[in-house]
Amino acid sequence: MTNSFKEFKNAKMFFVIGSNMTEAHPVAATFLKNAVRKGAKLILVDPRKQKLAQFADIHVPIKVGSDIAFLNSLMYVLITEDLYDKHFVANHTEGFDELKKTVMSYPPEKAAEICGVSSDMIVKTARMAASVKPMMLCYTLGITEHTCGRNNVVSVANLQMLLGNLGMEMGGVNPLRGQNNVQGACDMGALPNVFPGYQTVISPEARQKFENAWNVTGLPDKNGMMIPQMMDGLVSGKIKGFWIFGENLANTEPDIHKVEHELESAEFLVVQDIFENETTRFADVILPAAAWSENDGTFANSERRVSRVRKACEPPGVSKPNWWIFREVAKRMGHAWASNSAQELWDNEISVLAPNLAGIKYYRIENDGLQWPCPTEEHPGTPFLHRDGNFTRGKGLFTPAEWTPPAEVSCSDYPFVLSTGRRLYHYHTRTQTGRTQGLNDLLGEETADISLFDAKKMGIKNGETIRVSSRRGSITLKARVTAEVPESMVWMAFHFREACANWLTNAAFDPYTQTAEYKACAVKIEKM
Amino acid sequence: MSENLMVINGREVPFSPGQTILEAAVAAGIDIPTLCHLKETTPTGACRVCVVEVEGARSLMTACTVPATKGMVVRTESPMVIQSRKTIVELMLSSGRHDDCLVCPATGDCRLQELAYRYQVKGGKYPDTETLYPMEAVNPLILRNFAKCILCGRCVQACREVQVNDAIDFGYRGAKTKIIAKGDMALKDSDCVFCGQCIQACPTGALVPKDAYQKPRLCETEQIRTTCPYCGVGCQQTLHVKNGKIVQVTATENAEPNQGRLCVKGRFGYDFISSNERLKTPLIKKDGVFHEATWDEALDLVVSKFSKIIKDHGPDAVAGVSCARSINEDSYNMQKLFRAVFKTNNIDHCART
Ligand code: SF4
Numbered sequence A: 001m002t003n004s005f006k007e008f009k010n011a012k013m014f015f016v017i018g019s020n021m022t023e024a025h026p027v028a029a030t031f032l033k034n035a036v037r038k039g040a041k042l043i044l045v046d047p048r049k050q051k052l053a054q055f056a057d058i059h060v061p062i063k064v065g066s067d068i069a070f071l072n073s074l075m076y077v078l079i080t081e082d083l084y085d086k087h088f089v090a091n092h093t094e095g096f097d098e099l100k101k102t103v104m105s106y107p108p109e110k111a112a113e114i115c116g117v118s119s120d121m122i123v124k125t126a127r128m129a130a131s132v133k134p135m136m137l138c139y140t141l142g143i144t145e146h147t148c149g150r151n152n153v154v155s156v157a158n159l160q161m162l163l164g165n166l167g168m169e170m171g172g173v174n175p176l177r178g179q180n181n182v183q184g185a186c187d188m189g190a191l192p193n194v195f196p197g198y199q200t201v202i203s204p205e206a207r208q209k210f211e212n213a214w215n216v217t218g219l220p221d222k223n224g225m226m227i228p229q230m231m232d233g234l235v236s237g238k239i240k241g242f243w244i245f246g247e248n249l250a251n252t253e254p255d256i257h258k259v260e261h262e263l264e265s266a267e268f269l270v271v272q273d274i275f276e277n278e279t280t281r282f283a284d285v286i287l288p289a290a291a292w293s294e295n296d297g298t299f300a301n302s303e304r305r306v307s308r309v310r311k312a313c314e315p316p317g318v319s320k321p322n323w324w325i326f327r328e329v330a331k332r333m334g335h336a337w338a339s340n341s342a343q344e345l346w347d348n349e350i351s352v353l354a355p356n357l358a359g360i361k362y363y364r365i366e367n368d369g370l371q372w373p374c375p376t377e378e379h380p381g382t383p384f385l386h387r388d389g390n391f392t393r394g395k396g397l398f399t400p401a402e403w404t405p406p407a408e409v410s411c412s413d414y415p416f417v418l419s420t421g422r423r424l425y426h427y428h429t430r431t432q433t434g435r436t437q438g439l440n441d442l443l444g445e446e447t448a449d450i451s452l453f454d455a456k457k458m459g460i461k462n463g464e465t466i467r468v469s470s471r472r473g474s475i476t477l478k479a480r481v482t483a484e485v486p487e488s489m490v491w492m493a494f495h496f497r498e499a500c501a502n503w504l505t506n507a508a509f510d511p512y513t514q515t516a517e518y519k520a521c522a523v524k525i526e527k528m
Numbered sequence B: 001m002s003e004n005l006m007v008i009n010g011r012e013v014p015f016s017p018g019q020t021i022l023e024a025a026v027a028a029g030i031d032i033p034t035l036c037h038l039k040e041t042t043p044t045g046a047c048r049v050c051v052v053e054v055e056g057a058r059s060l061m062t063a064c065t066v067p068a069t070k071g072m073v074v075r076t077e078s079p080m081v082i083q084s085r086k087t088i089v090e091l092m093l094s095s096g097r098h099d100d101c102l103v104c105p106a107t108g109d110c111r112l113q114e115l116a117y118r119y120q121v122k123g124g125k126y127p128d129t130e131t132l133y134p135m136e137a138v139n140p141l142i143l144r145n146f147a148k149c150i151l152c153g154r155c156v157q158a159c160r161e162v163q164v165n166d167a168i169d170f171g172y173r174g175a176k177t178k179i180i181a182k183g184d185m186a187l188k189d190s191d192c193v194f195c196g197q198c199i200q201a202c203p204t205g206a207l208v209p210k211d212a213y214q215k216p217r218l219c220e221t222e223q224i225r226t227t228c229p230y231c232g233v234g235c236q237q238t239l240h241v242k243n244g245k246i247v248q249v250t251a252t253e254n255a256e257p258n259q260g261r262l263c264v265k266g267r268f269g270y271d272f273i274s275s276n277e278r279l280k281t282p283l284i285k286k287d288g289v290f291h292e293a294t295w296d297e298a299l300d301l302v303v304s305k306f307s308k309i310i311k312d313h314g315p316d317a318v319a320g321v322s323c324a325r326s327i328n329e330d331s332y333n334m335q336k337l338f339r340a341v342f343k344t345n346n347i348d349h350c351a352r353t
């Protein structure tokens, strides 16, 4: 997020796209709802009539995967009606002409056809977005989990730059992170192309710096593989040793049949986790780890805030902190690592090596955490980025993007689009939430959410067991007939093993980010 | 002399326009007891615990609702104020059943108990009102004990104005008044989303976690602040721990980013920690079956296998996936192991999902 949760309460206008905030980020949603109750406006762009729709001034139910056409068309209106921030564009951005050229081929009439909403609605939305400044834009995985995810992301950034809504409080481009420490895992360099603090592995200076710090030579100079490439590599034999730490890939990756085949193909698989799960079945060695509340450490949330995590209980049996396990392996391979606690790791290594985190030390985050960039120990942290429109690279660059349809679109054999997400009462594959009885009482099984229209047409009753199939798999589960879901859509989550949406989802990936298209694939439904 | 000054208990106190007497007093470090008042919500003036004497006013005024004005002279603990508070507390103690504190999970963490102690009110002066509504124990996660409800309305405020869920409100009238979900249904059949904010707001034992009676009371626990392990909001939580076990989780008040709020997962989703199904020892698979192993056995095996693969096929024949749920320090050490020891950049996590 460029901005902070703290600003939600006082924001005057929100643009929420592809974010089911009341279920996936419930507490963030409370601050947004507070603002709306105080008079803030809300534009909600989402195929589903989800909870926030009742708070929205306008709900635009665009078709799954039509985001770029919609966003480009908004920009078409803003430019043709002269509603954009000319001062900001002139002084703080580059590439406006290219952007204009691209978005000019998305007049509302044309976009309306792609998006399945009226051209009037597009015009109205654009005008509303331009009517209040600043506008805070929030998105979640509805934007990123597409084969055009990266282009979706640049498109929302284009919109905010065009409106001059960057570099100020209560504005910005705000991806709400799905998991508690996705931000942190990125910051730490658990990515194939960067060291901690986003220093690229292809930079000789960065490698030199880390070679000195880690007292090694010959750090690898080519970008590594992303998860989908690793999974392919397991089958092709390129990857022989695979180490999975804490992710239940056998349920969370698209197309479970394919994933399980890949995991089976590993020559040697290490899985490090707190429970046995669907993924540990494929392991050669399982390493038992201490869980949240059993060790000290830090998380970084969506707003780049590094907060403390504290130990309250002892880990069970002989399970050990994850950092200890990696350190032991290094030791056995001849590398003696000095840091022997999370605090030592943070204070003596991470904050020393990552310039953005240099000013964050454990003693400073005893209470509230600090938001990076925080370059010195005197620095108060950074609640919002690009102050006064000054971008890291100098000027903000418009990156025009053309709309492309999802990799798999509905057809006569598979006439429905399946879209997936999270539900309020569970989290991911339920390895954690599934062990609280009350949460299972509240939501005990997966459902296929379908529209009133389709239910009526097919004679499916609420709670009736149906079959949902894609080209990859088939599951049976109860139908939940709901006004939330538009015609021709099936909506599901991935919390339960048997009826997990990932038996059906399509392993098609964004070419830049290798993010899977969880939000769109073609399915059919049948009465049993 | 600056414009906005008032006098509280003989002391000159500044205030900013729009502030209530309570806010001005709090800013000046003067304690006025409150009960129904819930931070960041519209004051309702329902309980009258915060009454103060204002010179020139005909009756006592509720400090949480009355705006401070220039030259106002306020007394917060005058005999009249104290007498009034005693009566209020006495009446609250007769509202339902408050004579069984010894076996109430809220003991030691109860506003009513605190006030009774502060004003030395024992109860029993007025007859207890009849308990009209039985305990509602049919819900997951939340227990509603109407016998302990003093109708202060804090839960309604928490639900309506803090979480904006609008699931509960005052229902019926007069002596029959009850906090109800729509149509007086059980919470599980209502719009309630079980965020538990009402539990956190409840000043008595009327709203408690479902298993509260089977667990140690909050007053017996040690409090440890931490960050929620679920979504990317990063809410600050207070873990209440006894004998090395988490007993309850509440939202840390006045903390960024969540300002005393949690959702259902953050508040209730911690049982996994003490689950019997946790992995307790390393396991090594032999002939398709997992066998318990020591750390030495397991780690030596990992090292020998990875070393051999790297020797035979080069470092890029190994790859690792880190965890977006675990602490930074874990991810740091994992990427360091892959880069500095294995010499590959094949390290990723589910960064984009
Ligand atoms: S749990 Fe949350 S939604 Fe339910 S009544 Fe309490 S405050 Fe309202």
Ligand code: SF4
Residues within 6 Å of the ligand: A025, A026, A027, A028, B228, B229, B230, B231, B232, B233, B234, B235, B258, B261, B262, B263, B264, B265, B266, B267
């Ligand atoms: S309490 Fe709920 S909203 Fe807050 S971090 Fe946890 S899961 Fe997210």
Ligand code: FES
Residues within 6 Å of the ligand: B033, B034, B035, B036, B037, B044, B045, B046, B047, B048, B049, B050, B051, B062, B063, B064, B065
């Ligand atoms: S706290 Fe002021 S009336 Fe209840």
